[in-house]
Amino acid sequence: MTLRAKTLAAAAGLAAFSLAALPALAQDTIKIGNIVVTTGFLKGPGEPAVHAFDIAVEEINAAGGINGKPIEIVRFDTGSDAKQAAVGVRTLVQDENVLAILGPFSSGETRVALTMADRFGVLMIPTAASAPDLVAESKWGWRLTEDESKQFSRLLTAMKDAGLPMETAEIVYVSDEVVSAGAGTQLYPALMEKAGIKVGEPIPVQYKSFDMSGQAAKIMQSNPDLVAVAGLPDSASKVIKELRRQGYEGRIIGSQIFADPLIVELFGPEGNGTMVVAGFWKGRTEQSAAFDAKLLERLEANGIHKLGAHHSDAQAYDGVYLLKQVMEAAGVTGDPAKVEEERAAILAAMDGVTFDGIVGDDVCFDAKHDAELPGYVIEIKDGAWTKFAEAPADACE
Known part of the structure; x- marks a missing residue:
């Protein structure tokens, strides 16, 4: 049929x-x-x-x-x-x-x-x-x-367990993308502060903006260990490339929002070292x-x-x-x-x-009707979508 x-x-x-x-x-x-x-x-x-x-x-x-x-x-x-x-x-x-x-x-x-x-x-x-x-x-x-918050927490935990530098961070978010704005202004700051990371005031960018040099320059002033980007792949790519162009050498991270294998190609060499968390591993x-x-x-x-x-x-x-x-x-x-x-x-x-x-x-599904799923921390390494760590699904109550 x-x-x-x-x-x-x-x-x-x-x-x-x-x-x-x-x-x-x-x-x-x-x-x-x-x-x-x-x-x-x-x-x-x-x-x-x-x-x-x-x-x-x-x-x-x-x-x-x-x-x-x-x-x-x-x-x-x-x-x-x-x-x-x-x-x-x-x-x-x-x-x-x-x-x-x-x-x-x-x-x-x-x-x-x-x-x-x-x-x-x-x-x-x-x-x-x-x-x-x-x-x-x-x-x-x-x-x-x-849940986005659970997955991003798994990313931070995996990084901490690996002993990666993560004392300071800046956040960049795409203000005209609803989910990205929510992650950048609420989810990221709360979870990073809970993890003991010193976080600056979230920096907004617009999806249609071609010039992100000002925002990148502001980040370069503090030169944090991490830059957390909240945006869809195209938007995140613009931010990452501008940061690298200005000489940022720290690690760039993100949640499920741009956790697409296509970012390996979209980000190019500037994406090496980027870490995200995904809900699927082939x-x-x-x-x-x-x-x-x-x-x-x-x-x-x-x-x-x-x-x-x-x-x-x-x-x-x-x-x-x-x-x-x-x-x-x-x-x-x-x-x-x-x-x-x-x-x-x-x-x-x-x-x-x-x-x-x-x-x-x-x-299974919890009391909030959310599925309990595993999480996969991904690192773009040598131009490849590489599994860095894995978190098992939580048990349902």
């Missing part, structure tokens, strides 16, 4: 939708909503995850689907506009009768969409949203993503490596250049398989007359669930 999909597109500020393909009859399929981003400033990290979703759906459908029925993906594109995520939930639930929703991609989009998911009573599993406590107050929001299992290879082949065929799967890609893939597991446990049929009943059954099946995937084994 092949992937059956319908795509709903949203342009910023518009509520018009375009149909890319006619859906199969709802009673013959299991309809899953998928809020994605393929345009706007989130396109770079967001588009590969769409292909990761599709790989999982194709595999599951080829193996017989869910309870004998193929998955039908109904996709809504936010265009990187957080407000459109709420429109996406309403459209997918009210107009398309989906049983659950995978996505949205980012924390900003998820914050907006969660209110609608709770209002309509539909399980939502964000893709890459890692802001602390993001789904803690939501009944219907669960995430197969590790060498973890044979299945993890197989997914990485399959995704890269698919992306290349679609004109998307990558050096390896980002953890958001792996989480997208595993999210489909997690839904398959809980939907089978809930005995879903896809019958439109039972849609509300089956949505509730899916949520009930999430309670106490454990899951084996490419991101981890025996994955």
